[in-house]
Amino acid sequence: MSVKDTIKSEIDKLPENLLAEVFDYIRFIEMKKEKTLLTQAYQELSSPVFDKVWNNDEDAVYDSL
Secondary structure (H helix, E strand, O other): OOHHHHHHHHHHHOOHHHHHHHHHHHHHHHHHHHHHHHHHHHHHHHHHHHHHHHOOHHHHHHHHO
C-alpha cells in the first residue's frame, strides 16, 4: 500500500469535524511550498539588479572588509 493510499484510508476513518483541520493542514503545506518557490524566483530575478549595485568598481574597496 502506498503512502497516498494509507493517508486516504486514515482520512476515511476520521469524523467529519476533523476533516476541516486536515484540509487546513494540506493547504498550509501547499502554501509553504508556494512561498518557497516564490522566494527562490524573487532571488533569481533580483540577482542581476543587486549585482549591478554591489559589484562595481567604486565599491570594490569594501569587498575586503
